[in-house]
Amino acid sequence: MTIRLSILDQSIINPGERPSEALQNTVELAELAEQLGFYRFWVAEHHNSDEIAGAAPEVLLGYIAAKTTTIKLASGGVMLQHYSPYKVAEQFHVLENLAPGRISLGVGKAPGGFQPATDALQKDFAKPIQTFDAKLIELVDFVTRKSASKVEAKPLPENNPEIFLLGGSVASARQAAELGISFVFAYFINGEEEVLKEARDIFEQYQINQQASFQLAPIVVVAETKAAADRHIPERESIKVELSDGRRVNVGSREQAEAYVKNISQPYRFITQKIGAITGTKQDVGEEITRLSKKYNIQDFVVLTPVKSAEIKRYSYQLLSESIKEEVVHG
Numbered sequence: 001m002t003i004r005l006s007i008l009d010q011s012i013i014n015p016g017e018r019p020s021e022a023l024q025n026t027v028e029l030a031e032l033a034e035q036l037g038f039y040r041f042w043v044a045e046h047h048n049s050d051e052i053a054g055a056a057p058e059v060l061l062g063y064i065a066a067k068t069t070t071i072k073l074a075s076g077g078v079m080l081q082h083y084s085p086y087k088v089a090e091q092f093h094v095l096e097n098l099a100p101g102r103i104s105l106g107v108g109k110a111p112g113g114f115q116p117a118t119d120a121l122q123k124d125f126a127k128p129i130q131t132f133d134a135k136l137i138e139l140v141d142f143v144t145r146k147s148a149s150k151v152e153a154k155p156l157p158e159n160n161p162e163i164f165l166l167g168g169s170v171a172s173a174r175q176a177a178e179l180g181i182s183f184v185f186a187y188f189i190n191g192e193e194e195v196l197k198e199a200r201d202i203f204e205q206y207q208i209n210q211q212a213s214f215q216l217a218p219i220v221v222v223a224e225t226k227a228a229a230d231r232h233i234p235e236r237e238s239i240k241v242e243l244s245d246g247r248r249v250n251v252g253s254r255e256q257a258e259a260y261v262k263n264i265s266q267p268y269r270f271i272t273q274k275i276g277a278i279t280g281t282k283q284d285v286g287e288e289i290t291r292l293s294k295k296y297n298i299q300d301f302v303v304l305t306p307v308k309s310a311e312i313k314r315y316s317y318q319l320l321s322e323s324i325k326e327e328v329v330h331g
Helices: 019-036 057-067 085-098 115-121 132-143 170-179 193-206 226-230 254-261 282-296 310-330
Strands: 004-009 040-043 072-075 103-108 162-167 182-185 214-216 219-222 237-243 248-252 268-274 277-280 300-304
Touching: 004 019, 004 310, 019 040, 019 057, 019 310, 040 057, 040 300, 057 072, 057 085, 085 103, 085 132, 103 132, 132 162, 132 170, 162 170, 170 182, 170 193, 182 193, 193 214, 193 282, 214 282, 219 226, 219 282, 219 300, 219 310, 226 277, 237 254, 248 254, 254 268, 277 282, 282 300, 282 310
Parallel strands: 004 040, 004 300, 040 072, 072 103, 103 162, 162 182, 182 214, 214 300, 219 277
Antiparallel strands: 237 248, 237 268
16 A cells, blocks of 8 residues: 655744744645645644634635645645535635645534634524534535535536545544545544544444545654654643533643633533654654554555744655655565
């Protein structure tokens, strides 16, 4: 199996940097990814953040599409709970018309920010709000042109954008499989291999569309030595907040979790998860990615490198592209 590598970028704002610089770093990284032969470039969605500039993936993708020519592009992902499925379908149909064969629509369940941002985004929503599951079904129907609605998400492209559900649970893997869409397992949030194995097995068991794929999204940092790579990932755990109404929100660090619950009025509990991080030299990383690929029958890896320095991040991706080539040749 040939391993395909893709990049997920969050447009991190470094200390002393302007948001415009962070967004430009993302654009330049996409251009580099195309030069290095990465398969797809994903951009994230976060709201009301001082650390992340990527708030509107559908806008950023259009700009990146104009700056590149061949690399595939995707949202990683649109936080669907905040939006009209019809409008999201329209946006990605426009993008696919502008960059035919290059656009994919990744969708996430999370809010992409804390409660004040969610309240602002959903200010005019009627209550009760349509569930995420219902919105996802409606979105898939609009994009695949199976909707019973009297309207279509025009302009209709020649080919439908591929749809991905992003998640870190077995339930999300099953949901994607039953809808006939691809799934990206957020290993960078939930790095427990037992959960990965169960999610992979469930996706295969319930898969109705053999063209849909199961992909893995780990944190990866490559450097000249393992110690140098490890320094960029000091925390190896993430916190999930479980609310009494059944919702679960991945928030990252304990500090972020404490900040999140300040705006929550219902009972909650913290769940600590191991993150899926692959760090080391070219050989170390190449061997681990190859191991995961063979063990879980995964071709596509969506790599997140949360390094603040744009220069170090670019160098890590350069080494990563070389590591897989070497592993394929010599492994």
